[in-house]
Amino acid sequence: MAGELVLVTGGTGLIGIKIIQLALKAGYSVRAAVRSQEKANGVLATPTVKALNPGSRLTFIIVPDILADNAYDEAVKGVKFIIHTASPVIKGEGFTPDQWETHLIAPALKGTTSILDAAYKTSGIERIVITSSEVAIIPWEEFIAKEVDTVFDDQYQIPFPAGPYSHVFEAYSASKVRALIATKEFVKEKKPEWDVINIMPSFVVGDNEMITDPNLVADGTVGAAMAQVLGGDSGWGAVPSTSVHVADVARLHVEALNPKIEGNQSFLAVSEGERGTRWEEAIDIVNRNYPQAVKKGVLPNNGTASTKRTKVDASRTEQVFGFKFQGYEEQVKSVVDQYLGLVGEQAA
Template structure:
C-alpha cells in the first residue's frame, strides 16, 4: 500500500488536513484536490507535512458540483479519501445551492468519475459522512431513549430548512442515501466505506491565530472556556480528531470490510457532557485558570443526551476512542501555544 497514490479532497479543512498528515506519514503519495492553488500553498506550508511535500501534488477542482469535476483528479489513483463537504454555518442563506447540492453532487460526482474507464484501478473510496445521517433530526435537539449504531439511517429530509444546521443535517442524510443507492445500482469494482463522526474535537493545525480557536466544532468545547458557550444544547457525542483521521487512513487497508458504515464517537454509550470541560481545565491548567486565560465560572455548553454505540467500529479497527479529556487538552494545548502562554 505504501507508495500508492491517494486522491484526498477537503485537505484545507480540519479533518482533511489531519488525514492528509496521517496518510503521508503512512508512506502514500497524495494528490490533494483544492479549489485553487492558494489553498494548496497554504496547507503545504504547515509544519506537519514539511517532510512529505515530495509526495504531495495538487489538482485544482474549482467547482465540485460541475459535471465531471473529478474526472482528471481520479486518473491513476488507487484510493480516494473524500472529505470535502459544506459545513454547518450561520452564514448560509441559499440552503439548496450552498449546502444540499454541493454535498450530494460532490459525493456522487466523485463516484461517477471513479467508475469511468479512465479511472480503472481504484480499489476503495472512503467518504466522511456524519452521525446526523444516522438519526432523525429531532434526536439532535431533544432527548431520545434509543441507542443508535451505524445500522441506523435518518429519514428522508423533507425540506423547509429553518437554518444552516438543519440544512447541513439534511445534506449529510441525502449524501449517504445517494452513496448507498449508487453502490447498489452501479455495483462498481471498488468498494465504499463511510465514516460517520460525531462532533470532532482536537488540535486543528489549519488554525494559526488564537482568535480562531473556536472555529468549527471545536467551538462547542472551547468556547465555553472563553466565556462563549454554544447558544443551544449540543448532542452528547464527540470524537477526537486524531481518531477520525486514523479511521479514514486505516479504511484504505483491505482488512477493513468495505461497503459499510462505521460510527466514530467516544465515551462509549454514555457520551460527552460538554460542561465537564470546566473540571478538566481546573485539573490540567490551574495556572491558566488562575490567570483568567481559561474561564471556569461562567455558563457551560448544555448537553442534549443521545446514545450511540461505537463498539462495532472499535472492534473492527482494533482501537479505543480517546475520551473527552484528550479532546479538550488537545485543543487547549494548541490554544496556549498560539497565545504563547503554554
C-alpha cells in the first residue's frame, strides 16, 4: 500500500475530499484531478490535509473539461488505482427539463466512459472504484414516487429508463443507471486487465471541509437533514428513508482498493437497515445534543421534513467490509458541529 498511487476524480466534492483525506491517512499517494489550481488550493487548505502534511504524496493534475475527448489520458498514466467520483449532481435550483439530457445524463455517461477508455489505453492499473448510486438499481417509481414492500439489495437490476422524465431527480437517476450499464458492458466486451467496483450511496450526509461558508452547509443531499435544522424545508417533499454518513462512503471507496475485496461487483451504502432514516428526527437529535445553540436561536431547529418509506438492505456491504454504517444521529451531528464551528459557536 505504501506509496501506491491513486487517481481521484471529483476530489473537491462532498465525497471526494473525504476520499483524498482517508487515502492519504491509509498510506496511499494521491493524484487529484481538479478543474483549476484554485480547486487544488482549496483541497490543500482543508484542516485535515494540512494536518497530514502529505508533501509529495499529494499532487494535482488540471483537467478543465472532464467531458472533452481523452480528458483523462494524461491523468491515468502511472497510477495503480483510480477512484472516479466526478459526476453531475443536483444543486440549488437544479436544471430545466430541456437540460436534463445534456447536463445530467450525457455528462454522467461520458465522464464514466472517458475514465474507462483512458484506463484501457494504459497499463499497470489494477482496479477502478466508481461512485454510483442506489438509484442505479432501484426503479424511480418505487424509489420516490410510491411506497412498495420490496426490499432492494445490491443484486437488484433495472433497465435504462428511456424517459421522458417527470422530475429532475428522475433524470439524475437515469444518468446513474446508464453509467452503471455502460461500465458493465465495457468490462464484458473489452475484458480489461483491471476490474471495477461500484459504490452505491444513498443520500449522503456529513461534514465537508471544502465548505467555509455556513450558508452552504445544507447544500445538496445534506439539505435533506439540515434544512429543517436551519429553519427551512429541503424543498424535495417526502424524501426516501435512505441515508449514509459521508465518512463511511469515503471509507468504502478507499478500502475497496484492497485486493481481498473481489472485483466486478457493487456495494450499497445505506445506514439504519430496513427501518431506514426518518428525516424529521433531526429536530429531536439537535434538541438533545445542542440545547444551548437551539435556545440561543443559532439553530432555529423548527423547519419541516418528511419521509417516504423505502426499504434498502446494505447488510452485505457491512459484512464484506467488516464495519457498521454510522446512524442518522452521527450524520446530523457531524454537519451541525461543522456549522457551529463556522459561525463561531460552541457545539453544545
